[in-house]
Amino acid sequence: MxxxxxxxxxxxxxxxxxxxxxxxxxxxxxxxxxxxxxxxxxxxxxxxxxxxxxxxxxxxxxxxxxxxxxxxxxxxxxxxxxxATGKRATPALFAKSTVSQLWQWTDHALEDAGRLTEPMAYDAASDRYLPIGWDEAFARIGTALRALPDPDMAEFYTSGRTSNEAAFLYQLMVREFGTNNFPDCSNLCHEATSVALPQSIGVGKGTVTLDDFALCDALFSFGHNPGTNHPRMLSTLRELSLRGVPIIAVNPLRERGLERFASPQHPTEMLGGQGTPIAQTYYQVKIGGDVAFLKGMMKWLVANNALDHAFIAEHTNGIEALCQDLDATSWDDIVATSGLARDDIEAAARVYASAERVIVCYGMGMTQHRFGTRNVHQLANLLLLRGNIGKPGAGIAPIRGHSNVQGDRTVGITEKPTPALAEAIRRTYGFDVPLAHGHDSVAAVRAIRDGRSRALVCLGGNLAVAISDPDITFQAMRKLDLAVHIATKLNRSHLITAKESILLPCLGRTEVDLTARGPQFVTVEDSMSMVHASQGGLKPASPWLKSEPAIVAGIAKALLPGSRVDWDHLVADYDRIRDGIEAVFPIFHDFNRRVREPGGFRLYVGASVRDWGEGGRARFLVSPGLNEDLRLQGDGVLTLTTVRSHDQYNTTIYGYSDRYRGVEGRRDIVLISAQDLRDRGLAHGDRIDVESCLESAEDPGVRAVRGFTAVEYDLPRGSVAMYFPEGNVLVPLDCHDAHSGTPGYKSVPVRIRATADV
Known part of the structure; x- marks a missing residue:
């Protein structure tokens, strides 16, 4: 700017x-x-x-x-x-305001009302949520779910802040009920990682630990903004910079956290005011041009024989096909698609080739595309070419968002159960698990829209706002027979009422979780497969709150009166839940002992030690072309990405400051380059309409946002940005990655024009 x-x-x-x-x-x-x-x-x-x-x-x-x-x-x-706020969303709030009135509140205002304090059920006659007892709430939920003609007509969503213990119980309940419909927040963020990495390296997780960052001699950062989305990473990047490690940032927007950082824990930096430089070089690739950039780097590596031939021969398959694809890819196309000069791409390749130990970090700027899985394949290819997976100081690091989104997956939140998982549950708990694949998040909403699903249970989250195509989604969810939300705070999804809607308030992670056997702790798994304990110490926000495991158990007992699982026994002592996790997932061996060690323990990640899984080798995977489907043909088409503001975490809006981008007090903006403004006869500050060029075969119609403000910003020509979730309306439900199901939030072809005078 x-x-x-x-x-x-x-x-x-x-x-x-x-x-x-x-x-x-x-x-x-x-x-x-x-x-x-x-x-x-x-x-x-x-x-x-x-x-x-x-x-x-x-x-x-x-x-x-x-x-x-x-x-x-x-x-x-x-x-x-x-x-831990002192604000409370008590029954008095709902007595004062109808759901229709609450719908007019902003997303920020809804959550800022404070912590939910009692179970509530929607009363259509008064258009209000009214208090309800826990036992009655559980009974209503169980009755409504059992009334469905088929268990597959229910969807069970999970948020990534859910603990391992709650998630494990949740998937047990749902599978005993008889379905694998597990839409999950992972579907909306790093599902491309979960799909692509097993195909490339045999495991769907990153291969590095925090210790590896102290050993690497180059770091490449693709498509993420640590200053806003994971600020503690800045301390690690600062340490790398201070010891002279080149940090190469590849991102359409210049994010301040990748440029300079002043650590609050270092007084001299605070007094100096300028901070430590982070990225040595910053490549502003066009939105969606990452594969072109990566193929250019790999093309240079092959041409200059800068490969680890011994590693490739011993550990990989597919190098010949990759080299043929790189040879067939022209530099002219690479330059045009990436938006970068050939000299710049070759310079990046030289930095990569000169380093012995390289870490590649990436975020949702790589995964939330219609070609996100292909993007991740190419990141893995780059690392495999020089043996940069499975040795200290090197590897791939997908930077996850939600604190336990990876852990939920590890303990069974997946719509694609394996025969091994089904057998382990049968052996441990005595019931058969359905093997048919269930619904991911997009498939769940489509099923709700089409009337094939009639119930939705959400263990946290704000699915209706997080998913693409909100106009279609909101309308669809209002046709449900049952909607259940387990939450700490009110959000917009709770106001999209079904025939029966129930809010179940839960303890927060900061609060004491007390059972008859004493205070309990839960566990989480971070981005680097470390599992550790989490135990709150604050007095609960309300005496009526229950823990997530207790709520799941309460629903399960009402839903499954003949259950083979002793739910009360499990939730009385969470060690028993962890024993169950260990029995079903041997990767958690000696769980209760190891998690009590300071810092917890790391789960086995085969690729970290060059164990490539069933195939015995890592695989170079070819993605033909350069994502040519990125832009539709036609004059004036731009590619839009959605981003989070600095005062935001996923759909939670803490406030209206996007400090590092120079935006205060508003979210109704579109960031666009000066040249793209001039090309359209527009200027900084003009009110504009943004219209999607994506067409939906399922739900035709114009998708647009109107009356937003154009803000001149340093972006590559042809690339524009606006906030998530405001931009979700531009993405049809059926425009997603065919392999992972992730909506294409980060590469939306759009046209921009001045807002017509009213």
């Missing part, structure tokens, strides 16, 4: 400082004050990421050391304050 644009548009003023620093501390202070429970929140912050404390409910970045005295970041502090 140019400096001369200051104050021309309300709420738009360039930010000149580093990521972190005094601005981050000021932001934390403001959010603590706003939530009106400073004593409660600061007490919680002293326990975040500590051995006897709780895991941060924010991102899944691993803890550098569990003995750290004060290990949290700005957005982690916001997440804790948001949960």
């Amino acid at each position: 140019a400096k001369d644009l200051k104050s021309k548009v309300p709420g738009i003023e360039p930010f000149e400082g580093p990521a972190g620093g005094w601005s981050a501390l000021g932001s934390v202070a403001r959010v603590l004050k706003d939530q009106m429970a400073v004593g409660r929140e600061t007490a919680a912050l002293r326990k975040v990421n500590q051995p006897a404390g709780f895991d941060c409910p924010g991102c899944a970045w691993p803890d550098p050391k569990h003995t750290s005295s004060f290990e949290f970041c700005e957005n982690g502090a916001k997440a804790v304050a948001w949960e």
Whole structure:
């Protein structure tokens, strides 16, 4: 954003400082004050990421050391304050406001109402949620689910902040009920990782640990924004920069966290004000041009014989087909699609070739495309060419969002059960598991839209807002017979009422979880397969709250009166749940002992030690072309990506500040280059309409946002950005990655024009 644009548009003023620093501390202070429970929140912050404390409910970045005295970041502090708030959404709120009135509130205002305190059931006659007892709530849910003609007519969504223990019980309940319909937040973010990496390296997880970052001699960062989405990573990047490790950033937007960082834990940096430079080189690739960039790097490596031939011969298959594809890919096409000069791509390849140990990090800028699986394949190919998987200081690092989105998957939240999983559950709990594949998130919404699914149970999350095509989704979900939401706070999905809608308030991760056998802890798995304990210490926000495991058990007992599972026995002592996890998933061997060790333990990741799974070898996988389907033909078509603001975590809007991008107090903006504005006869600050060029065979119609404000920004020509979830309306349900089902939020062909005068 140019400096001369200051104050021309309300709420738009360039930010000149580093990521972190005094601005981050000021932001934390403001959010603590706003939530009106400073004593409660600061007490919680002293326990975040500590051995006897709780895991941060924010991102899944691993803890550098569990003995750290004060290990949290700005957005982690916001997440804790948001949960430990003194505000309460009591029955009085719902008595005062109808659901129709609440629908007019902003998403920020809904969650800012505070913690839900009692179970509530929707009353259509008064258009209000009314208090209901726990036993009656469970009974209604069980009765409604059993009334379905087929268990496959119910969908069971899971949020990635759910603990391993709750997720394991949830999948047991659902499978005993008789379905594998497990739409999950992973479907909306890193499902391309879960699909692509097993095909490439035999496991759907990253291969590095935090210790590997101390050993690498080059790091490549693709498609993620650590300054906003996982700020604790900035400390690791700072350490790499200070020891001279080249950090290469590949991203359409210049994100401040990848440029400069001032660590609040280092007084000299705070006083200096400028911070530590992070990325040595920043390549602003066109949106969706990453495969072209990667193929250009690989083409140079092959041409210059900069390969690890011994590793390739011993550990891989498919090199010949990859080389043929690279040879057939022209530099002219690579340059045109990536938006970068050949010299720049070759320079990046030389940095890669000169390093012995390389880590590649990537985020949803690589996975949330209609070709996300292909993107991940090419990242793996790049690393395999020089043996950069399975040795210290090298490997692939998908940077996950939700704190336990990876763990939920590990303990059975998957719509694609394996025969081995089914047999392990049968052997341990005595019931047969259906083997037919169930619904992912997009398939679930389509089934609801078509009337093939009639019930939705959500263990956390805000599915209706997070999924693509909200106009279709909202309309579809209002036709449900049953909607159940297990949550800490009110959100918009709760206001999309079915014939019967029930809100079940749960404990937060910051709070004491007490059973008859004493205080309990849960476990989570971070982005690097480390499993550790999380135990809250705060008094619950309401005496009527139940833990997620207890709520799942309550639903299960009402739903499955003849259940083979002793639900009360399991939830009385969570060690028993962990014993069950270990029995079904031997990868958790000696679970209860190992998780009590400081820092927990790492799950086995075969590719980290060059164990490539069933095939015995890693595989180079060819993706023909350069994602030519990225743009539709026609004059004036741009490619739009959705991004999160700095005051946001997934669909949770903490406030209206996107500090590092220079946006304050608003979200109705579209970031666009100066040249693209001029080409359309537009100027910074003009009101514009954005219309999707994606066509839906299932739900035809115009998808557009209107009256947004154009903001001149440093982006490659042909690339534009707007916020998630505001941009979701531009993505039809059937426009997703064919392999992973992930909606194409990050590469939407659009046309932009001035808003017509009303």
